[in-house]
Amino acid sequence: MSEKETGMSLEYKEALASLLFQLADDDFLYAYRSSEWLGLAPHIEEDVASASISQDSMGHAAMYYKLLEDLGQGTADDLAHLRPAQDRRNSILTERVNGEGYYMETPEYDWAYQVVRSYFYTQAKKAKIDSLCESSYSPLAEIAVKVRMELYYHRLHWEIWFKQLLSSTDVAKKKMHDAIKLVMADFGDVFSYGKEKRVIENSRLIASEEILKEKWKASLKPVLLALQMEVPEIPGQPTKNGRNGDHTKDLDEALLTLSEVYKLDPVASW
Numbered sequence: 001m002s003e004k005e006t007g008m009s010l011e012y013k014e015a016l017a018s019l020l021f022q023l024a025d026d027d028f029l030y031a032y033r034s035s036e037w038l039g040l041a042p043h044i045e046e047d048v049a050s051a052s053i054s055q056d057s058m059g060h061a062a063m064y065y066k067l068l069e070d071l072g073q074g075t076a077d078d079l080a081h082l083r084p085a086q087d088r089r090n091s092i093l094t095e096r097v098n099g100e101g102y103y104m105e106t107p108e109y110d111w112a113y114q115v116v117r118s119y120f121y122t123q124a125k126k127a128k129i130d131s132l133c134e135s136s137y138s139p140l141a142e143i144a145v146k147v148r149m150e151l152y153y154h155r156l157h158w159e160i161w162f163k164q165l166l167s168s169t170d171v172a173k174k175k176m177h178d179a180i181k182l183v184m185a186d187f188g189d190v191f192s193y194g195k196e197k198r199v200i201e202n203s204r205l206i207a208s209e210e211i212l213k214e215k216w217k218a219s220l221k222p223v224l225l226a227l228q229m230e231v232p233e234i235p236g237q238p239t240k241n242g243r244n245g246d247h248t249k250d251l252d253e254a255l256l257t258l259s260e261v262y263k264l265d266p267v268a269s270w
Contacts, residue, residue: 016203019205025090033097034057050157063147065080081266087245097253115158118161132206136205162176166227166229184232188234192209
């Protein structure tokens with residue numbers, strides 16, 4: 001697709017691709033980490049519910065990868081499965097393991113961490129999706145409208161878990177507060193656009209980092225006030241910024257698993 005055919009300036013196209021990689025990689029890794037709870041969730045109803053949310057999130061990632069394919073960035077499947085860690089633009093939060101151990105063995109995963117990560121991530125995603133519904137790139141805005149319908153139920157699901165566990169036993173409350181600390185330690189790049197901040201914000205594709213942070217805080221405030229808690233502070237300067245390709249070893253290990261089957265026959269129809 002040529003620049004003339006799309007009517008885009010080169011700078012606008014680069015900003016759009018950068019943002020789409022961030023959105024796609026976030027949902028791709030978040031969906032994968034959530035899928036590791038299949039068969040391990042607290043009860044069978046939650047197993048089904050969280051698996052459905054994971055599937056939806058992977059579907060959202062697929063739509064973003066398809067937009068990147070339309071922009072000439074490569075095939076959607078290759079973009080999802082074959083890019084190395086240094087080319088990924090997901091936030092650090094989405095790549096973190098669920099806890100100790102390996103899924104296929106006897107992992108010691110932390111459900112409190114899953115609840116907090118999912119709730120805070122989903123609220124952050126909502127702030128972005130609400131803004132993307134007004135994006136200057138209409139195909140992205142159209143996708144955002146579709147995502148927002150599903151996201152309503154995702155947010156509600158995790159909010160219920162969040163409130164229930166923080167209103168439960170002392171043990172549950174301690175685990176939740178510990179999980180909040182862990183999640184917030186990795187939250188510094190969730191709203192970051194990395195080195196592409198200026199071009200992304202100038203392109204009117206999505207609201208600024210600062211506006212989205214304030215939207216996120218405002219969305220959490222009523223829930224946390226009811227629990228007699230304060231909205232946690234987002235770290236000013238993240239120690240690692242996934243938007244710039246700076247990641248942890250957790251991502252390397254995740255990508256090995258995610259790409260294993262695809263690499264067996266990359267030319268197959270997926």
